[in-house]
Amino acid sequence: MTTAVKAEKRQHMDIKKFLANNGALVGLLVLCLALFIATPDFLTAGNMLNIGIQASTIAVLAFGMTFVIVAAGIDLSVGSVAALSAMVSASMFTTAGLNGWVALLGGLLTGAAAGAASGMATAYGRLPSFIATLAMLSVARGLTLVISDGRPVRTADQVSFLGGNLGPIPMPIVVLVVAGLVASFLLNRTVIGRYMYAVGGNTEAARLSGIPVQKVLVIVFALSGLFAGLAGMLLSGRLDSAQPQAAVGYELDAIAAVVIGGASLAGGVGRISGTLVGALVLVVIRNGLNLLNVSSFWQQVVIGLVIALAVGIDVLRRKNTIH
Amino acid sequence: MNGQPILTLDKISKSFGPVQVIDEVTVSVHPGKVQVLLGENGAGKSTLIKMMAGVYQPDGGRILLDGKPVKFRDTNASEAAGIATIHQELNLVPTMSVAENIMMGRFPKRFGMVDRAALRKQARAALDLIGLDIDPDQPVGELGIARQQLVEIAKALSLDARMLILDEPTAALTRREIAALFSVVHDLRERGVGMVFISHHLDEIAEVGDSVSVLRDGKFVAEVPADTPEPELVRLMVGRDISQQFPRRREYTGPSEPLLHVEGLSIKGLVNNMSFTVHAGEVVGLAGLVGAGRTEVVRAVAGVDPYDSGSVTIRGRRIPRHNIGAGIKAGLGHVPEDRKVQGLVLDASVNENIGYATLASTAKAGLVDFKGQREKAQDVAGKLRIRMSGLDQTVRSLSGGNQQKAVFGRWIAAGAKVLLLDEPTRGVDVGAKVEIYELINSVTAAGGAVLMVSSELPEVLGMSDRILVMSGGHLSGELAAEDATQDKVMTLAVRDVVRDLEDKS
């Protein structure tokens, strides 16, 4: 090969590599461009904030889910845990008359505790995380209904503030950004974060290197629960009340966001930035289809196809680019 | 060589991204001949045979089958052409039975259902070819790596191919199994099967080979007859002389404290009442046949598996049973026997893999010391001469021997004082072996202790100061390095087995 051909080939490869590694981001930008052309309602300040608010719940759930998927697990309970956390918090405030801050903290801790329980069942009880969290999905939803007796409960002001505005900026967007930064920091900078990648990549090799695999798993699920709790605060805060049937099915959105963002369900791979893009892709598609007056029935079809497409491209990418 | 080759790689080239791994190499495989590929770790041997097997497609050059150009789109295409491949890395489904693995993709059917009886019978026949006496219904995952390797070989043999590729088939085997394999190779040669054989055991080359193609850095160096003297082969391969194959030196002069003490270790059905001590500055070899319980002892000592009774003491500290972390804290390092399954996170970088054991201990307030970790990894990778494009290369894409060095490097980085090495040089080339031996020397020179399990007797004899021989889960004897010979070790290794047989009859 001549050097010119080689150089050209290399340049070609760099572009290909960038596209392959950032497929979801490129997809998101193309999507936004298409919607910008299709409808003048898309690129307005109001709509952008709207997208941010809608994305916040899914993204926060998905950040937590990223920990779990990186560690080669799955958490089906995040929707229910979000609802339970919100309900516990609201009840602490309204029914038990506790201080609003305590209620907020109580809600978050409820999420973490529920997650830790799933984690222990997985790590020490040796249940597959699919099963452990499927059980938690049911338990948490059931407890939510028990506590509330099926009725909505008013949230503490501190929780409502999370659903409100900070000047012109909606608080959910602030929470989204902070949660993303914290999650990314945990995953990339801390020992426990790096352990998650090792455990997800090869559990046995991680164990033999002295990594406390079981502790890592408990922490991973507890974090997922904590983020679910935070998502619960956002959801209930926006409505000023905790709803017993809140966030049903949200776990699927969260998983979809993580996977669209480039994580592998086999574990060991995944980034918070990818997950954020994945969540935005889901929300922008929904938002755009709404603006274009596409029925919500068709929306589900489209979302399903997008997930299949995103993961399909990812599988191809893994096959072709050999690192 | 005369006659039409079965397969020729003609000026073949292959790059991965910007890295050229094979550069215009030509190799031919003739019927009834064994073509040996020789080269250092990362020289490109596996890449070359993967192009014969249809795993990779060449970027340049031609593949000729019976003189006619062909393209192997995938592995099915090469199998259809009568080429069977035993890859360096095992390709078995651990949860499926031995028989199912051997007959994978070719299940005999009756009335549209799997014919279990025929499946078992055909698998049995394949196992008999290499004299492997295991239950065809046992899940493959329950077998040790040596037996898994034999299952892989049986699978390839059962394909009845006209050309057979063997990529380091002997790396995980002991002499007995190697002998069985070689007699199969001789039979196949008589029947006109052409073979490609890769091994880092130079003595095997003259034994089974006909002709040797030497590769260095992806380039063809020379083709020489298989009876070329070993020093000459080494020179061709690494481009320099290696004066001493086993450079064991005992440079430690401090007090010979016991660093590892194992007392009465028993694991039901596997290990029986093992007691031994490894002192500072000492290399103790643990020899025995496959299945003697050597790996079980190492794993129990490392805390990987629980044991039923006994005790393990490291540097005076009693280590709780089944607790890997406690051992590491006390200064233990464990290089497990199967690097791919137990040693490495394949999709993580070299940097990360070397750093796993020190992530926590070097961290400040739970934050990873990226700079320090990287410097240490760079230092270790340099010392071990790990051949890589950079510290961020994924371990999966390293050659086999370099992967092995990465596992080793983790414990060098951790500064382990007591090293448990289970087949530390499996799949490592002659030059790199010497580097690993030198590392063992420097560990013991600094007052460390090494317990080494190896199926390569010359290595055990060459590097150990003392040799423990296991047989049937017992310690059947101990030999000082000075008066140990292969025969003495083998006699001890089969001793209890013989006794057991006598008891039964």
Ligand SMILES: Nc1ncnc2c1ncn2[C@@H]1O[C@H](COP(=O)(O)OP(=O)(O)OP(=O)(O)O)[C@@H](O)[C@H]1O
């Ligand atoms: N899929 C891949 N992507 C990138 N680089 C690769 C890939 N496979 C192999 N390489 C590189 O190609 C070189 C040759 O590797 P190969 O596995 O062929 O070596 P080998 O001669 O078989 O070595 P060993 O004796 O250690 O098995 C190595 O430097 C390796 O890092």
Ligand SMILES: [Mg+2]
């Ligand atoms: Mg190889």
